[in-house]
Amino acid sequence: MADLKYDIYLVGVGGQGVLTIGELITGEAIRRGIPANFYPTKGMAQRGGFVKAQLRLGRGEVGPDIPEQGADLVISMERSESLKAVRYVKPGGSFIIYDHVWAPTAVMLGKAPYPTLEQVGDEIEKAGASVYYIDPKNLPHYNGQLVPDNIFMLGVTMGQTTLKNILDSGDMMKAIETRWKRSAERNLFAFSAGLTAGVGCSCPPVARERGQGDK
Amino acid sequence: MTIKNITGNEAIALGALRAGVKVVTGYPGTPSSEVIGSLLRQGELEGTRVEWSTNEKVALEVAAGVAWAGHRALCTMKMSGLNVAYDSLISIAYSGCEGALVVYVADDPGVSAGMPEQDTRGFALMSDMPMLEPASVAEAYAMTKYAFELSEAIKSPVFIRSVTNVALSYAAVDVEERTMPPIREPRLPRDINKYTKAGAAICMNQHRELIARLEQAEQHIRARGWNRLHLADKNGGLGIVAVGVAASFLEEGFDLVAPYGFNRQEVSILRPAATVPFPGEEVRALLNHCRTVLVLEELEPHLEKGVYVEALRSGAQVRIVGKLDNTFSRIGNYNAGHVAKGLIKALDLKAPADLLAGRNAEQYAAARPITTCAGCPHRGTFMAINAAFRKLRLKKEEVIVTGDIGCTILGMNPPFQTVSTEVAMGASIGLAHGFAYSDVKTPVIATIGDSTFFHAGIPGLINAVYHQAPLTLIIMDNGWTAMTGMQVNPGTATEFQQPGRRRLDLVHLIPGLGVNQFFLIDPFRLEESTETIRRALTLPGVKVILSRRECNIQAARRGVRHGRITTVPEKCNLCKLCITITGCPAISLGKESIVIDQAQCNGCNLCGQVCNHEAIKWEAVV
Numbered sequence: 001m002a003d004l005k006y007d008i009y010l011v012g013v014g015g016q017g018v019l020t021i022g023e024l025i026t027g028e029a030i031r032r033g034i035p036a037n038f039y040p041t042k043g044m045a046q047r048g049g050f051v052k053a054q055l056r057l058g059r060g061e062v063g064p065d066i067p068e069q070g071a072d073l074v075i076s077m078e079r080s081e082s083l084k085a086v087r088y089v090k091p092g093g094s095f096i097i098y099d100h101v102w103a104p105t106a107v108m109l110g111k112a113p114y115p116t117l118e119q120v121g122d123e124i125e126k127a128g129a130s131v132y133y134i135d136p137k138n139l140p141h142y143n144g145q146l147v148p149d150n151i152f153m154l155g156v157t158m159g160q161t162t163l164k165n166i167l168d169s170g171d172m173m174k175a176i177e178t179r180w181k182r183s184a185e186r187n188l189f190a191f192s193a194g195l196t197a198g199v200g201c202s203c204p205p206v207a208r209e210r211g212q213g214d215k
Numbered sequence: 216m217t218i219k220n221i222t223g224n225e226a227i228a229l230g231a232l233r234a235g236v237k238v239v240t241g242y243p244g245t246p247s248s249e250v251i252g253s254l255l256r257q258g259e260l261e262g263t264r265v266e267w268s269t270n271e272k273v274a275l276e277v278a279a280g281v282a283w284a285g286h287r288a289l290c291t292m293k294m295s296g297l298n299v300a301y302d303s304l305i306s307i308a309y310s311g312c313e314g315a316l317v318v319y320v321a322d323d324p325g326v327s328a329g330m331p332e333q334d335t336r337g338f339a340l341m342s343d344m345p346m347l348e349p350a351s352v353a354e355a356y357a358m359t360k361y362a363f364e365l366s367e368a369i370k371s372p373v374f375i376r377s378v379t380n381v382a383l384s385y386a387a388v389d390v391e392e393r394t395m396p397p398i399r400e401p402r403l404p405r406d407i408n409k410y411t412k413a414g415a416a417i418c419m420n421q422h423r424e425l426i427a428r429l430e431q432a433e434q435h436i437r438a439r440g441w442n443r444l445h446l447a448d449k450n451g452g453l454g455i456v457a458v459g460v461a462a463s464f465l466e467e468g469f470d471l472v473a474p475y476g477f478n479r480q481e482v483s484i485l486r487p488a489a490t491v492p493f494p495g496e497e498v499r500a501l502l503n504h505c506r507t508v509l510v511l512e513e514l515e516p517h518l519e520k521g522v523y524v525e526a527l528r529s530g531a532q533v534r535i536v537g538k539l540d541n542t543f544s545r546i547g548n549y550n551a552g553h554v555a556k557g558l559i560k561a562l563d564l565k566a567p568a569d570l571l572a573g574r575n576a577e578q579y580a581a582a583r584p585i586t587t588c589a590g591c592p593h594r595g596t597f598m599a600i601n602a603a604f605r606k607l608r609l610k611k612e613e614v615i616v617t618g619d620i621g622c623t624i625l626g627m628n629p630p631f632q633t634v635s636t637e638v639a640m641g642a643s644i645g646l647a648h649g650f651a652y653s654d655v656k657t658p659v660i661a662t663i664g665d666s667t668f669f670h671a672g673i674p675g676l677i678n679a680v681y682h683q684a685p686l687t688l689i690i691m692d693n694g695w696t697a698m699t700g701m702q703v704n705p706g707t708a709t710e711f712q713q714p715g716r717r718r719l720d721l722v723h724l725i726p727g728l729g730v731n732q733f734f735l736i737d738p739f740r741l742e743e744s745t746e747t748i749r750r751a752l753t754l755p756g757v758k759v760i761l762s763r764r765e766c767n768i769q770a771a772r773r774g775v776r777h778g779r780i781t782t783v784p785e786k787c788n789l790c791k792l793c794i795t796i797t798g799c800p801a802i803s804l805g806k807e808s809i810v811i812d813q814a815q816c817n818g819c820n821l822c823g824q825v826c827n828h829e830a831i832k833w834e835a836v837v
Contacts, residue, residue, distance in 0.1 A: 067551045086573065105798055
């Protein structure tokens with residue numbers, strides 16, 4: 001574990017629980033004695049504003065910001081915001097996208113452009129990263145309600161990416177149980193569904209086929 | 216000792232508690248707010264008083280009084296707040312202090328929160344005050360404890376300067392138990408030569424003593440080992456001077472250039488605790504040892520200029536790489552890429568040109584202008600101002616509405632585009648006063664929030680009343696200091712105040728300032744608000760409109776809902792008026808009608824009041 005250096009860049013929109021993903025990973029890393037610096041940036045808006053977070057694991061002393069082409073893993077919770085992380089992904093790194101579309105008002109009114117999935121997939125591929133694509137339509141239900149997508153995506157990340165070499169899914173489930181005592185079952189279901197969900201829909205060609213159907 | 220996962224700001228708070236701080240004051244401002252925020256969350260702290268003061272200048276004066284009485288005090292603010300406090304601060308620095316006075320200020324290189332990208336080290340230079348610059352969360356904790364020790368040792372106020380990414384980062388820190396504030400008899404200063412400024416002799420003596428105290432600080436910092444200097448075995452190589460957060464990127468920067476012939480063993484490194492006082496002795500040692508010096512500091516080249524001066528004074532033949540040779544910009548914050556870039560330049564390493572450049576894809580991302588939250592009362596005020604203009608047959612472009620700091624500035628963005636200036640706390644009123652003097656033919660309006668009005672708006676209003684400047688001031692009172700994360704202010708309802716605080720109600724305060732045309736509106740009642748604003752705009756002299764409703768984020772946390780909004784799809788003709796006028800994030804466009812997100816909607820019914828097809832229905836909730 002001594003030589004482990006692993007940087008995670010998270011992006012999304014306020015209200016999606018992006019920072020919760022970062023907090024859970026940070027908590028688990030620290031519990032395992034891995035040095036961690038977690039730097040969330042919320043911007044000014046409560047909901048609907050750009051949110052990012054930078055998580056740096058494994059260096060004794062480390063600055064809060066990930067350099068360009070420095071992130072081993074990008075987790076994006078929103079299609080358009082994915083583009084803001086492309087600069088930071090390491091060639092050969094992993095880029096995991098939950099293809100949620102959170103349209104700003106101007107886009108909703110047809111007055112401003114919004115990127116297609118194909119465009120986003122292309123940019124990531126040109127940056128030299130592997131794409132892991134999750135369609136929000138695949139988000140499962142628990143007791144008739146959609147599960148929390150951030151916890152589902154944490155599961156997908158733990159199942160699919162190199163993060164599984166650093167942290168343990170079983171420990172993460174314990175952390176989820178501790179954090180949400182009352183809704184533990186629902187969150188554990190979301191995490192477990194994510195763990196096994198990504199398989200089979202995790203490469204750019206799939207993403208590109210789906211890119212035709214811009215929501 | 217306990218390992219805790221804390222932010223840089225919490226580290227400052229816990230460091231101060233460990234140092235036995237008796238009083239903590241401040242005014243909220245991103246990214247500094249969570250020092251006091253985290254202390255207040257601990258509940259009543261035996262022996263230590265914590266307060267949100269009305270502004271930074273007052274906060275500093277309170278803290279200075281405590282330090283003059285011989286105790287330990289901490290005062291916190293963002294960089295813009297230091298501008299407000301500086302008038303008092305420079306005089307306090309001239310006098311020095313008896314106990315300890317630590318001033319925490321957080322800069323924002325890279326501008327994550329808005330406001331000028333100022334480097335407050337310039338203020339340390341001007342006031343000859345030591346300014347410690349922690350590189351990390353752990354160092355923020357250690358340096359805060361030391362700042363109290365240093366302040367008491369040199370009997371002068373000391374700055375701790377953080378930057379956004381250190382202040383807001385979480386890291387594991389070994390934290391000690393708090394120390395109770397030492398019991399000391401309060402001292403009442405009677406030494407007018409030290410504590411007043413009346414006369415040239417007094418001021419110049421104080422200036423002399425101030426400079427002497429800064430020199431003492433330099434010695435103290437050196438003696439405690441805070442300026443870390445490592446000289447490589449061989450001389451004639453590269454020396455690096457890195458201060459503050461820039462130093463935290465060193466090791467990673469070394470890794471980035473390791474494949475291109477970089478040898479870490481041949482590098483000398485100086486990591487000073489501060490730019491002010493200048494680490495002269497260590498810089499001279501580095502200059503004597505190295506042929507090239509790389510200076511790493513964010514924003515202004517304060518440290519680098521000092522290195523040039525020392526090089527000239529000592530006759531060292533060195534090449535200096537930094538901002539003054541245009542290697543680095545004075546704009547933005549650093550990361551390991553900057554370290555690598557400096558090393559490539561200083562050592563002429565053959566690294567690929569695209570080593571540090573990621574792909575620019577953000578140019579294709581959708582713009583996401585920030586807007587008011589669903590259920591925000593400010594929405595109603597902006598809508599009413601715009602509607603009043605229409606009633607007066609004025610185009611928005613023909614009217615000046617000055618804006619102010621905080622959530623109320625969101626009126627600058629679509630769909631409102633009501634507000635068009637932002638300067639500093641309280642500045643909306645003075646600016647409007649200036650426009651009122653400028654032969655503007657249309658009504659002049661200033662907008663400001665409640666906390667901003669208490670902070671620095673009151674003198675502007677008194678000036679307008681005094682000179683009878685024809686303007687309309689709209690105070691948008693949501694009861695909280697909202698933009699910075701929901702702090703209390705003097706106008707917050709008593710039930711949410713710390714015990715023993717007394718609320719000052721703006722309804723009573725404003726007439727007391729001499730305002731005799733004073734109106735109260737409810738921003739959720741669009742027609743009445745519009746009519747009141749319209750009428751006020753036609754009256755001469757100073758008019759003040761208090762637009763009052765609690766911030767919806769806070770109200771929603773207590774389960775407050777003003778009603779239930781539903782759509783009548785068969786009546787909705789998708790005219791989108793509700794979206795284009797309110798811009799409410801709870802409304803989206805469905806296939807046959809607009810859709811309300813019940814999770815966000817608080818039933819304010821502003822959308823219902825603009826719908827002219829009865830397609831939006833409001834009903835009371837029980």
